[in-house]
Structures are given as structure tokens and as C-alpha cells.
Amino acid sequence: xxxxxxxxxxxxxLPAEYDSIRVKLxxxxxxxxxxxxLFNDYIDxxxxxxxxxxxxxxxxxxxxxTCMNSAVPLTAAILARxxxxxxILILGNPIANRRQPVRVAEExxxxxxxxxxxxxxxxxxxxxxxxxxMNSRPVDMHERFWEAFDLIVKAWTSHDGPFYWEGKxxxxxxxxxxxxxLQQPHPPIWITSTSPEGAPKVAERGHVVATFLTGFDxxxxxxxxxxxxxxxxxxxxxxxRLAYAALxxxxxxxxxxVAVGEKLLWYLNSNxxxxxxxxxxxxxxxxxxMKILKGAGPFAAFGRNTNAEQELKKGVLFAGTPDTVYKQxxxxxxxxxxxxNLLMMGQAGFVTPDETIKGLELFxxxxxxxxxxx
Numbered sequence: 001x002x003x004x005x006x007x008x009x010x011x012x013x014l015p016a017e018y019d020s021i022r023v024k025l026x027x028x029x030x031x032x033x034x035x036x037x038l039f040n041d042y043i044d045x046x047x048x049x050x051x052x053x054x055x056x057x058x059x060x061x062x063x064x065x066t067c068m069n070s071a072v073p074l075t076a077a078i079l080a081r082x083x084x085x086x087x088i089l090i091l092g093n094p095i096a097n098r099r100q101p102v103r104v105a106e107e108x109x110x111x112x113x114x115x116x117x118x119x120x121x122x123x124x125x126x127x128x129x130x131x132x133x134m135n136s137r138p139v140d141m142h143e144r145f146w147e148a149f150d151l152i153v154k155a156w157t158s159h160d161g162p163f164y165w166e167g168k169x170x171x172x173x174x175x176x177x178x179x180x181x182l183q184q185p186h187p188p189i190w191i192t193s194t195s196p197e198g199a200p201k202v203a204e205r206g207h208v209v210a211t212f213l214t215g216f217d218x219x220x221x222x223x224x225x226x227x228x229x230x231x232x233x234x235x236x237x238x239x240x241r242l243a244y245a246a247l248x249x250x251x252x253x254x255x256x257x258v259a260v261g262e263k264l265l266w267y268l269n270s271n272x273x274x275x276x277x278x279x280x281x282x283x284x285x286x287x288x289x290m291k292i293l294k295g296a297g298p299f300a301a302f303g304r305n306t307n308a309e310q311e312l313k314k315g316v317l318f319a320g321t322p323d324t325v326y327k328q329x330x331x332x333x334x335x336x337x338x339x340x341n342l343l344m345m346g347q348a349g350f351v352t353p354d355e356t357i358k359g360l361e362l363f364x365x366x367x368x369x370x371x372x373x374x
Contacts, residue, residue, distance in 0.1 A: 001239070001333075001339070001340055001341065001342055001371045001372055001374045002055055002087075002240075002340065002341050002342070002372075003054050003055065003341075003342045003344055003363070003368055003371065004054065004055040004056060004057040004087070004089050004341065004342070004343045004344065005045070005046065005049035005054045005055070005056055005057065005344055005346055005360060006056075006057040006058070006059075006245065006343050006344055006345045006346070007042050007045060007046070007058070007345070007346070007347040007348070007356075008059060008061070008066060008067045008069065008267065008345065008348065009038070009039070009042050009058075009067055009068045009069040009075075010038075010065065010066055010067065010068070010266070010267065010348055010349060011030060011034075011035060011038065011065045011068050012065070012266060012270070012349045012350050013029070013031065013034060014029065014065060014270060015029060018272065019272065019274060020272060020273050020274050020277065021064060021065050021066060021270055021271055021272055021273060022061075022063060022064040022066070022129040022130075022133075022271075022273050022277060023063050023064070023129055023130075023132060023133050023273075023277050024063075025063075025064070025065055029065070030065075035068060038068065039068065041353045042347070043075075043078060043079070043082070044353065045347060045353060045356050045357060045360075046058075046079055046083065047079075047082055047083055048357045048360060049086065049360050049364075050079075050083035050084060050085055050086040051084075051085075052360055052361060052364035052365075053085065053086075053364055053368070054086055054360065054363075054364055054368070055086040055087040055088075055089065056079060056083065056086045056087065056088050056089065057089040057090075057091055057343050058072055058075055058076060058079070058088075058089070058090060058091075059072060059090070059091055059092060059122075059124075060072035060090075060092070060093065060094060061127065061130065062130050062133050062134060063129075063130070063133040064129065065270075066267065066270070066271060072090050072092075072093065073090075073093075073107040073108075073111065076088055076090050076111050076119070077110065077111050077114060079115075080111050080114040080115035080118070080119070081114055081115075083115075083118075085118075086118065087118050087119075087120050088111070088115055088118050088119050088120065089120040089122060089190065089343075090108075090111075090119070090120070090121060090122050091120075091122030091124065091190055091192065091210060091343070092121075092122030092123050092124040092190065092191075092192065093108075093121070093122065093123055093124065094124050094125065094126035094127075094130065094134075095123050095124075095125075095145060095148040095149060095152065096125045096126050096136070096141045096142075096144045096145040096148060097125075097126040097130060097131075097134040097136050098148065101148040101149075101151045101152050101155075101170060102151065102152075102155055102172060102175055102177065104148075104152055105151075105152045105155035105156055105177050106155075106177050106178075108121050108152075108156075108181065108187065109156070109177060109179050109180055109181045110179065112181040112182045112183055112187050113179055113181070113182050116182065117182040117183045117187075119181075119183070119187045120187060120188045120189075120190055120208075121186075121187045121188070121189055121190070122189070122190035122191065122192070122210070123145070123148075123149055123152075123189065123190070123191050124191070124192045125141050125142065125145045125192075126141070128277065128278055128279065128280050128283045128284070129273055129277045129278070131277075131280045131283060132277070132280070137282075138280040138281060138282040138283035139281075139282035139283075140169075140282075141283060143168065143169070144169045146201070147167045147168060147169050147170060148169070148170065151165055151167065151170055151172075151175075153186060153189075154175070155175050155177050156177070156180060156181055156185065156186040157185045157186060158175070158176075159180065161176055162174035162175060162176040163175050163176075188207075188208065189205075189207040189208070190207060190208040190209075190210055190243065191205075191207050191208070191209060191210070192209075192210050192211065192212065193209050193210075193211060193222055193226075194211050194212060194214055194218070194222070195218075195221075195222065195285075195287075195288060196221040196222055196224070196225035197225075197285055197287065197288075198222075199222050199223070199225040199226040199229070200225055200226070200228075200229035202226065203225075203226045203227075203229035203230045203233070203237075204229060204233065206235070206241070207241075208240070208241050208242070208243055208341065209222065209223075209226050209241065209242060209243065210243035210244070210245065210341070210343065211223075211243070211244060211245070212245040212343075213245060213246065213247070213268075213316045214244075214316075215314035215315040215316045215332075216314060216315040216332060216335055216336075217314070219244055219315070219332070219335075219336045220335060220336040220337065223242050223336050223337060223339065224337070226241070226242065227337070238340065239338050239339060239340035240340035240341065241340070242336075242338070242339035242340055242341065243339060243340070243341035243342075243343055244332070244336070244339050244341070244342060244343065245342075245343035245344075245345065246315070246316060246317065246318050246332075246342070246343070246344065246345070247261065247264040247265070247267070247311070247316060247317045247318070247319075247344075247345045247346075247348070248317075248318045248319070248325065248342075248344035248345065248346050248359075248363070249261050249264060249318075249319045249325075249346060249351075249359045250319075250320070250321070250322055250325045250359050250362040250363040250366070250367055251319070251320065251321065251358075251359065251362065252321070252362070253321060254319075254320040254321055254324055257319045257320045257321065257324070257325075257359075258308045258312075258319045258320065260319070260351060260355050260359065261308045261311075261312075261317050261319030262307065262308045263348070263349050263350055263351045263355075264317065264319075264345065264346075264347075264348045264349065264351060265306060265307065265308065265311060265317070265348075265349075266348050266349025266350060267345065267348040267349060268302055268304070268306055268311070268316075269304070269305050269306060270349070271302035272302070273302065275292075278292065279292050279293075312328070315328070315331070315332045315335075322362060322363070322365075322366035322367045325363070325367050326367050326370050326371065329342065329367075329371055330371075330374070333374055338374070342371065344363070346359055346360060346363075
């Protein structure tokens with residue numbers, strides 16, 4: 001198993017009352033001086049993770065205090081230059097919301113070169129909150145995603161001069177990107193899916209499927225759908241094709257670690273978003289809409305004032321001593337039939353840089369060697 005340290009680069013200094021952390025929270029709340037300090041702290045934490053032998057993960061969101069990292073290629077390019085060893089996973093590029101997939105292909109090629117081939121490229125459809133923020137149509141997002149995906153891969157793998165692209169959503173008269181990626185035919189590709197509906201198509205392409213904070217109940221159906229489709233195609237599913245993201249903190253005692261784990265839950269508890277942004281008409285499948293209306297589904301944990309005890313039971317949070325964290329990871333691993341990549345959100349909210357790095361040091365020294373053997 002490989003472990004990636006993940007920070008969403010939150011801006012945690014919020015007012016006591018607000019109805020939506022996303023889309024319409026006034027940016028007058030943002031203090032540019034505090035934000036500049038946070039950006040540099042977050043980069044220092046990724047550098048520390050790299051020096052400890054961990055891989056790195058970062059992502060992109062827009063018009064939200066949960067994620068200041070609104071232009072992930074910029075941050076990834078910085079990490080490509082200032083880190084030395086770890087893979088750099090972008091999970092991901094919201095290509096259904098990007099107007100120029102060819103630009104994404106160019107950006108990723110540059111980062112792959114600067115990092116000497118350490119880039120893992122993740123593609124995501126984009127969360128529903130960003131439909132209005134990105135001035136996108138909520139319908140046909142899956143079709144738009146896969147057309148953008150195919151255009152990017154073709155741009156990476158075509159080397160004999162311009163090709164022409166006339167699709168349903170994208171039109172290019174000449175595509176001939178410079179530079180092309182260092183990794184050939186292209187960097188490894190990851191795609192997210194938080195429901196069983198999206199996993200089979202990822203399985204057909206053979207890319208890594210990653211699911212976020214889905215715990216004991218919802219992770220196995222995603223992985224099983226991926227494995228089932230691979231079996232139907234007569235192919236195996238190596239563990240490195242499966243990835244799970246959780247909140248993770250390793251401490252000297254269970255009590256100290258859980259106390260920091262409570263601070264990590266800022267990410268869930270602060271995520272208050274009105275229903276019109278969670279469920280824009282046409283974005284979700286009918287099955288997912290039904291879950292949302294019943295208070296379930298992929299966004300059910302957000303804004304609910306949950307606590308560490310509840311999230312430890314769900315397998316959304318791993319927190320404790322090295323032995324405890326290993327047992328928690330192993331329990332979920334066994335329950336879902338195994339996975340080869342752990343995406344660790346080890347920083348969120350008011351977790352300090354010292355706390356973040358201490359947790360990473362203890363994890364890297366006493367947990368990581370054990371989970372590598374899984």
C-alpha cells in the first residue's frame with residue numbers, strides 16, 4: 001500500500017454564522033495576510049511529507065473556504081520543483097468544468113517534466129456546488145467529462161503533427177501540444193467515484209478509481225463494481241487500482257490523536273451548503289437524488305456536527321496510536337476486499353503545522369512500514 005498526504009488548503013477563519021461555505025460566502029471574510037501564511041504552511045507540510053517518504057496529493061475547488069487551492073496546476077508545479085521523491089497526485093482536474101481540455105494536457109505535461117516524471121494525473125467531474133460558480137450546465141456532465149478525457153489522452157499520445165477534434169462539446173482545428181509528458185505514453189491516471197454507478201467505466205479504461213470518505217458502508221460497493229466489471233472483461237484488479245481517502249492522524253496516545261482528529265472534522269462540520277447547490281437539477285443520477293432527499297448519499301456527512309466517535313466507527317476517520325491506526329486501516333482494508341492506495345487528509349481546519357508534521361512523522365515511522373506489507 002502507498003500513502004499520499006493530502007491537504008485541501010482550507011481557510012478556517014469563518015464567521016460564527018453563515019448559511020453556505022461554498023459559492024456565496026463573501027470573500028471579504030478572507031484575510032489575504034492570513035491566507036498567504038496558510039499557503040506557505042501547507043507547502044511546508046507537503047515538503048515535510050516528501051522528506052518522510054510519503055507521496056503527495058492535492059486538489060482543486062472554487063469559491064469555497066474549504067479549499068484555497070483554486071488553481072491546482074500552480075501548486076503542483078511548485079511542489080514539482082521543491083520536492084524530491086514523492087509522487088504528486090492531482091485529484092483532481094475538474095475537466096467537465098474546464099473550457100479547454102487541451103490546456104489541461106499542456107499543464108500536466110509541464111508538471112510531469114519539472115517533477116522528472118513523478119506526476120499522477122487525476123480527473124474529476126467537479127462537485128455540484130461548482131456548477132453555478134463555473135457557469136456550467138448540470139446536465140450531460142458525464143458525457144462532457146469523457147469527451148474531455150479522450151481529448152486529453154489523445155493530445156498526450158499523438159506525436160506526428162496536428163490532429164483535428166470535432167466533438168459534441170469541444171472543437172479544435174489543430175492539436176499538437178508542446179511539451180509532451182515525460183512519462184510515456186502518459187502519466188498514470190486516476191478517476192474518482194463515490195458511487196457504484198461510476199466505477200465500471202473507470203474499470204473499462206483500467207485506471208485507478210478513488211473514493212472519498214465513504215467508510216465501511218459505501219466503499220465496498222464502489223470497489224466491487226470496479227472489480228466486477230474487470231472480471232466481465234476477463235481482467236484482474238490489482239490492488240494498486242483502488243484508492244481510499246480518509247481523515248488520518250497518528251499520535252502518541254489514543255486520546256491525543258483523537259483530539260486532533262476532532263479538529264480534522266472541521267472539514268465535515270463546517271461544510272454547510274444549501275440544497276440548491278448540493279443538488280442542481282440534472283447533475284446527479286436519479287438514484288443519487290433519492291439518497292440525497294433521504295439525507296444519505298455522498299454529501300450526507302457535510303454540515304452535520306459529527307464527532308470523532310461517530311466517524312471512527314464509520315471508517316471515515318483513522319486516529320490513535322500507531323498500533324490503533326494500523327488496526328483501523330486494516331479493518332477497513334479487510335472489509336472492502338483490499339486497496340492499494342491510502343489518501344490521508346492529515347490537515348484540515350485549525351490543525352497546526354506542528355501537529356500536522358508530528359502526526360506525519362509518527363505515521364511514516366511506525367505505521368507506514370506495516371501497511372506497505374498489506
